[in-house]
Amino acid sequence: MYRGFVFAQDSIADFIRSLEGVSKVALYSYSRDLSRVSGLTSDRSQALRGVRSTVAGDDAALYNSLLLTVKDAARLTGKKAIVVFSNGPDNASLVPPEDVAELAQSTGTIIYMISTQQAEDEPISTAVFERMSKVTGGKAYFSKSWRDEKQAFASIRDDLAHLYTLSYYPQPNPNRGWRTITVKLVGKNLQKYHLRTRDGYRFLQQTASTDNLPLPGPDPVSQ
Incomplete structure (x- = not known):
């Protein structure tokens, strides 16, 4: 059990309150x-009530749950990000x-990971969290205290406020798998800025669109 979970709840709640008004949020x-x-x-109060209802558990099927969350996010168009808080591997x-x-x-879908020192102490978990976030354009954070958690959420909030979508038409390419791309800033006056981008994208065959299908609603709970 993560004894500092109440502090994590405070950080998560502050993060939700700080999101731009046009942003929508779901809490899992x-x-x-x-x-x-x-x-x-877009009703922050619903998500905030959900934050206070959560408890820290003993088991962590993180990858199972994250896969389902990404599948939900796949229904949406526009900029989308998943922010994961994990109290361990x-x-x-x-x-x-x-x-x-x-x-x-x-x-x-961009994935950001915030985890506790417990995960950082396991080299495999550290590598997985960092790799998973990096390849999607996100970042992994490992917090040793509630102050670190607040700083991590603040950094992610700033990232989300400065997300941009770049589009281009590639030349004919027989590669139907992963396509690597590199984004650079050109010009000496731009070198002071730092870009964090995805390393590429996967070719997607055009199929029937599922854009803008609604996300599943909250799971039913017993009264």
């Missing part, structure tokens, strides 16, 4: 199973993290 929690606590909404998933990263890449 997970232990061995995923729970859709609050559906996608995954210890219950059947899904490999590579599957999560591949789907996130294919759907243009």
Whole structure:
């Protein structure tokens, strides 16, 4: 059990309050199973109530739950990001993290990871969290205290306020898999700026569109 979870709840709540007004937010929690606590909404109060209702669990099927979350996000158009707070390494998933990263890449979903020192102490978890976030254009943070958590959420909030979408028409390419791209700033006066971008994208065959399908609502709970 993560004894500092109440401080994490405060950081998550502050993060939700600080998001731009046009942003919509959904809140999911997970232990061995995923729970859709609050559906996608611009009403911050719904998500904030959900934050206070969550508890820290003993099991963490992180990759299972994250895959389901990415599938939900795939229904949406526009800029989308998943911010994950984990109080430790995954210890219950059947899904490999590579599957999560591949789907996130294919759907243009950015993944940010905030985890506690417990995960950072495990080299495998550290590498997985960093790789999964990097390949989707996000970043992994490892917090040693509640102050670190607040700083991590503040950094992510700033990132989300400065997201841009670049589009281009590629030349005919027989490669139907991963296509690497590099984005650079040209000009000496721009060298002071730092870009964090995806490393590429996966070719997607045009199929029937599922754009703008609604996300699943909150999971039912017993009264």
